[in-house]
Amino acid sequence: MWLPIASSLDVPGPLTMNQPFNASRTCTAASVSPRLDVRRLHHRYAEHVAVEEVSLEVMPGEVVCLLGPSGCGKTTVLRLVAGLERLQHGELYLGGEALSTVGGRHVPPEKRSVGLAFQEAALFPHLSVLDNVAFGLDGLPASQRRARARHWLDQLGMAARAESYPHQLSGGQQQRVALARALAPSPQLMLLDEPFSSLDARLREQIRDDTLHALKQGEAGTLLVTHDPEEAMFMADRIALMREGRVVQWGTPYQLYCQPQDPFVVTFFGAVNEWSGDVRNGAVATPAGAVAAPTLAEGARARVMIRPEAIRVTPLAHAASAVETSAPRHARVVMAKLLGRSSLLHLAAADGGGGEVHLHAQVPGVFLPDVGTSLALELDASQCFAFPA
Numbered sequence: 001m002w003l004p005i006a007s008s009l010d011v012p013g014p015l016t017m018n019q020p021f022n023a024s025r026t027c028t029a030a031s032v033s034p035r036l037d038v039r040r041l042h043h044r045y046a047e048h049v050a051v052e053e054v055s056l057e058v059m060p061g062e063v064v065c066l067l068g069p070s071g072c073g074k075t076t077v078l079r080l081v082a083g084l085e086r087l088q089h090g091e092l093y094l095g096g097e098a099l100s101t102v103g104g105r106h107v108p109p110e111k112r113s114v115g116l117a118f119q120e121a122a123l124f125p126h127l128s129v130l131d132n133v134a135f136g137l138d139g140l141p142a143s144q145r146r147a148r149a150r151h152w153l154d155q156l157g158m159a160a161r162a163e164s165y166p167h168q169l170s171g172g173q174q175q176r177v178a179l180a181r182a183l184a185p186s187p188q189l190m191l192l193d194e195p196f197s198s199l200d201a202r203l204r205e206q207i208r209d210d211t212l213h214a215l216k217q218g219e220a221g222t223l224l225v226t227h228d229p230e231e232a233m234f235m236a237d238r239i240a241l242m243r244e245g246r247v248v249q250w251g252t253p254y255q256l257y258c259q260p261q262d263p264f265v266v267t268f269f270g271a272v273n274e275w276s277g278d279v280r281n282g283a284v285a286t287p288a289g290a291v292a293a294p295t296l297a298e299g300a301r302a303r304v305m306i307r308p309e310a311i312r313v314t315p316l317a318h319a320a321s322a323v324e325t326s327a328p329r330h331a332r333v334v335m336a337k338l339l340g341r342s343s344l345l346h347l348a349a350a351d352g353g354g355g356e357v358h359l360h361a362q363v364p365g366v367f368l369p370d371v372g373t374s375l376a377l378e379l380d381a382s383q384c385f386a387f388p389a
């Protein structure tokens with residue numbers, strides 16, 4: 001369902017059309033206040049704690065993703081911001097104004113300057129595409145309503161279908177219209193809950209891209225709920241990764257992917273090779289090479305995680321000089337699979353105790369060595385992590 005729950009034509013600042021896409025417009029300057037400020041939210045359903053101590057902010061023009069596994073509380077945070085749930089604990093500000101206070105003020109959903117879009121498009125079946133998008137613009141003269149509706153249809157690639165009715169459109173086309181309808185009133189904040197999840201993979205990529213560019217056209221902030229880490233990386237300026245009601249890490253996609261603060265953050269972005277070992281001389285020895293553990297004490301037990309793309313491989317015949325100079329680890333190819341843009345190698349490497357361990361290495365492009373091929377291994381330190389065991 002995609003719903004414009006409020007027109008924000010009374011919001012200061014005109015709708016700016018044809019502004020160039022500019023990711024850097026996301027505000028980080030201290031002088032700019034957050035569009036949405038969420039402070040220490042807690043929420044229970046009867047005895048069940050759904051959200052605990054969640055704080056985040058969305059700056060003007062910024063896309064923030066609430067990312068996490070099913071049931072971690074993402075939708076509850078979104079519903080609290082939308083006003084669909086009563087605030088039980090914490091503070092919520094939109095454009096500096098308190099939306100809700102505990103046991104007191106509760107701005108109803110339709111009075112919040114928020115565009116809401118859910119998984120299913122919910123267009124008015126009796127209205128044309130153009131009239132669906134113009135629906136929330138009733139404070140404007142008819143000609144301006146239609147011009148603004150056409151602008152947003154154009155942004156979402158649907159201008160040619162302006163006179164069609166919803167039943168004449170595919171699911172993906174309906175989602176585009178629904179997004180145009182939510183954006184058209186120029187809300188202060190867009191709230192999107194898994195808006196692409198009902199689309200097939202190819203269509204999803206295209207609509208995500210169009211949506212991102214459309215969101216970046218205006219000054220609205222966006223809070224997007226998704227359980228898909230790739231979608232969050234694609235869409236977000238910042239991500240709040242949640243687990244069991246709490247934010248585990250909050251930061252840019254780079255920070256979450258390259259500076260994870262918890263093993264859960266590492267594994268949420270994909271399967272990894274894992275070992276336990278002791279810290280010796282500031283590093284932990286693994287069958288794929290040594291992994292630095294600068295934050296762990298000497299002798300401490302460590303849990304080491306190595307992303308498959310961190311393992312770089314070279315056929316041994318070509319690696320002779322590397323073998324001589326830096327004595328890399330070796331492995332034998334057990335299986336090689338083409339994934340499309342990359343290849344996944346299943347490797348067997350010596351475990352240092354007379355046995356072998358199984359490793360996964362993901363390498364760019366088509367690289368399908370024969371089973372049994374010997375490879376030299378090197379590690380990309382930026383994708384290897386050591387945590388206390």
Ligand SMILES: Nc1ncnc2c1ncn2[C@@H]1O[C@H](COP(=O)(O)OP(=O)(O)OP(=O)(O)O)[C@@H](O)[C@H]1O
Pocket residue numbers: 045048049050068069070071072073074075076077227
């Ligand atoms: N109305 C409700 N009554 C009781 N429990 C609820 C209600 N809504 C959600 N919950 C519970 O609260 C927890 C958080 O739910 P929420 O929908 O916020 O999670 P989510 O991360 O959005 O999950 P999903 O990705 O599956 O939609 C879950 O354990 C859920 O079962």
